[in-house]
Amino acid sequence: SPKRRRMARSALYRNAKCRMDTCWDFSRCPPHKPFRVYIHPNAEHTDTTLGPGPQSAAYTKILEALRRSGYLAERPEDACVLVLAVDTLDRDRLSPDYVSGAAQRIQALPLWSGDGTNHLVFNIYSGTWPDYAEELGFDTGRAVLAKASFSMDKFRPGFDISIPLFAKDHPQRGGRPGDLTANTFPAATANKYLLVFKGKRYLTGIGSETRNALYHLHNGDDIILTTTCKHGKSWKSHDDGRCQQDQQEFDK
Known part of the structure; x- marks a missing residue:
């Protein structure tokens, strides 16, 4: 209906203007409590036939890094930041890592609450060949988007996070601090390469x-x-x- 279309356009405009003071719920992050991150469990869906879908090796590494970080919360009510179990890293429809039905999977999450407040969403690849338009296939709403290859008109300053574009086979852990021994290219002494x-x-x-x-x-x-x-x-x-x-x- 025209009313629903107006509401959708209004929400899109409002979310495009998101800043921490307008779209983040700081009541979940009181200064007297430790900072915590909660990862949605794979089974947390209102529709039992709709799960989070497959997870790529790269997204599994991200979730595992969060679990090992010491900031993991066992309960969502203890967390400041919520992270999806739905893999949104690769939104290229031609990719084998593309998760279909992401919008439905995400909206089925009770904690998403319709707009993704206090969520952190990761994305490395968006759109598809040849123009690679920044189309994720779902509305991030009021969630913070941590994304590689951000365009200036999509980036929400002071809210979204620009992250490096890393290879899918990038090692999760290296050797000694500052010495990523699993990465052999280029194999040379430190500080040689600009x-x-x-x-x-x-x-x-x-x-x-x-x-x-x-x-x-x-x-x-x-x-x-x-x-x-x-x-x-x-x-x-x-x-x-x-x-x-x-x-x-x-x-x-």
């Missing part, structure tokens, strides 16, 4: 012109940029003449 990147180079879509011009920064010394064009089904048709050379560097 910039290091190894990953995919998207040949088309938003930002491709900039991405395809960054190769000249690679000097093989203190700046290492190695990329591969091999992704998707049509990358060969967009080969810009550098893919073979880039792949040789990537495979070293």
Whole structure:
């Protein structure tokens, strides 16, 4: 109905303007109590046929890190921050880690309370090839969004959190503090490198012109940029003449 559409637009505008003082319930975070984080259990759904869905290895690592942090709350009423069991890291519909029906799964959570107040939602990939529009497939409401590759018009200053884009196989734990021994690229002494990147180079879509011009920064010394064009089904048709050379560097 027109009334419902007006209410939806009003909620969208209100949530887009969220700040900590307008969308966060500080009564859950009294200063005299220790800071705690609660993770939704897998079985906490009003509809017993609808669970949180599968969890990727990357999201499992995030939840495990929170459980090991010492801030975990056993009861939701003891927590300042609530974290979903629904994996929202990868919202690319072409990805094998994409969880379908995320909106329904999240809305089925009693603690979500319709708008996600005091929730922290994680996202690494949003949208799909070739434009990768920031479409999550569900409304984050009043929840804080911790997201990689945020655009300025979607980011809510003082509320949302911009996080690094990390590989799905990034190790959960390293060796000694500051010495991530499981990461072997690049294998060299500390402080040698100014910039290091190894990953995919998207040949088309938003930002491709900039991405395809960054190769000249690679000097093989203190700046290492190695990329591969091999992704998707049509990358060969967009080969810009550098893919073979880039792949040789990537495979070293």
